[in-house]
Amino acid sequence: MAHHHHAHGHDEHRHEQGRHDHEHLDWAEMAPLLESQAELFTPLYEHALAWLAKEVTEPGLIVDAGSGPGVISGLFAETFPGARIVAVDGSEPLLERALARAERLGAGDRFATLTGDMPGVLAELDYPADLLWASRSIHHLGDQGAALAACVERLAPGGTLAVMEGGLPSRFLPRDIGFGRPGLKARIDAVEEDRFTRMREELPGSVAQVEDWPALLTAAGLHHTRSRTFLLDLPAPVPDRARAYVVESLTRTRDMLGEHLDPDDRAALDRLVDPDDPASVHHRPDVFVLAAHTVHAGVRPV
Numbered sequence: 001m002a003h004h005h006h007a008h009g010h011d012e013h014r015h016e017q018g019r020h021d022h023e024h025l026d027w028a029e030m031a032p033l034l035e036s037q038a039e040l041f042t043p044l045y046e047h048a049l050a051w052l053a054k055e056v057t058e059p060g061l062i063v064d065a066g067s068g069p070g071v072i073s074g075l076f077a078e079t080f081p082g083a084r085i086v087a088v089d090g091s092e093p094l095l096e097r098a099l100a101r102a103e104r105l106g107a108g109d110r111f112a113t114l115t116g117d118m119p120g121v122l123a124e125l126d127y128p129a130d131l132l133w134a135s136r137s138i139h140h141l142g143d144q145g146a147a148l149a150a151c152v153e154r155l156a157p158g159g160t161l162a163v164m165e166g167g168l169p170s171r172f173l174p175r176d177i178g179f180g181r182p183g184l185k186a187r188i189d190a191v192e193e194d195r196f197t198r199m200r201e202e203l204p205g206s207v208a209q210v211e212d213w214p215a216l217l218t219a220a221g222l223h224h225t226r227s228r229t230f231l232l233d234l235p236a237p238v239p240d241r242a243r244a245y246v247v248e249s250l251t252r253t254r255d256m257l258g259e260h261l262d263p264d265d266r267a268a269l270d271r272l273v274d275p276d277d278p279a280s281v282h283h284r285p286d287v288f289v290l291a292a293h294t295v296h297a298g299v300r301p302v
């Protein structure tokens with residue numbers, strides 16, 4: 001998922017001219033999608049949080065850095081009923097959603113938000129964090145090593161930094177879908193990798209980095225680094241909201257990356273997202289969601 005852009009015809013055009021793609025990332029506009037997606041992925045996050053909870057006991061302050069609409073921040077509030085939570089993000093409208101969610105969960109009194117550009121804004125936190133979580137946000141920052149160092153600086157001694165980065169590309173359909181050349185999603189993933197590379201290259205202050213997250217955490221001064229991958233496994237037949245996610249995801253792929261696929265693959269993708277086609281993901285019985293996200297964690301020495 002990770003890489004949300006909106007589908008505007010002119011974006012594609014600018015892209016071709018090598019302009020700055022990320023300037024058109026409108027996170028607030030992505031809010032409903034980010035939120036429904038995070039809600040669908042809740043079982044995965046719950047497993048990740050249960051894993052963290054085994055080693056992070058009774059944190060006083062949890063910071064969700066790059067929280068977006070705060071679905072995971074809300075899960076932190078539920079998993080750690082004694083903790084205060086601060087959701088940090090560059091997008092004020094997303095943080096408003098995060099706060100509203102915390103209030104719905106009855107955790108509004110121990111929930112706060114901080115708006116600003118990461119990593120600099122982290123310096124504005126009033127207290128050091130016992131647990132600092134950053135899921136799929138560090139990769140939006142030009143210098144990921146410096147961003148991790150800024151996170152570590154905001155950790156209390158003995159505090160844990162956990163970043164969710166990497167994993168596996170998601171799968172939604174069998175390899176052979178009955179038309180087109182089998183293996184369409186693997187070829188889409190290859191195009192997506194290139195788009196991700198361009199996105200990173202165009203970030204302000206972009207620094208090329210070997211994406212060895214445990215090594216990066218160690219370099220940022222953390223000990224006891226460990227990684228674990230969590231699955232979202234929604235087999236067919238999927239509930240409507242999972243199907244809606246697959247429709248949205250493939251429609252975005254078609255609009256954003258379609259031009260980079262060969263004509264046969266583009267035609268197959270067009271069929272898959274066409275609501276009038278009985279073989280589309282709107283109707284097929286074989287749609288599933290299989291996703292894998294990795295969490296890398298480390299502890300600041302006491």
Ligand SMILES: C[S@@+](CC[C@H](N)C(=O)[O-])C[C@H]1O[C@@H](n2cnc3c(N)ncnc32)[C@H](O)[C@@H]1O
Pocket residue numbers: 002003004027034038065066067068069072088089090091094116117118119134135136137140141
């Ligand atoms: C892919 S979303 C991840 C949201 C959430 N953590 C999740 O896993 O569902 C990335 C988030 O990072 C935020 N973000 C990206 N670049 C940022 C920056 N430079 N400063 C602050 N927030 C940023 C975006 O507003 C967005 O909410």
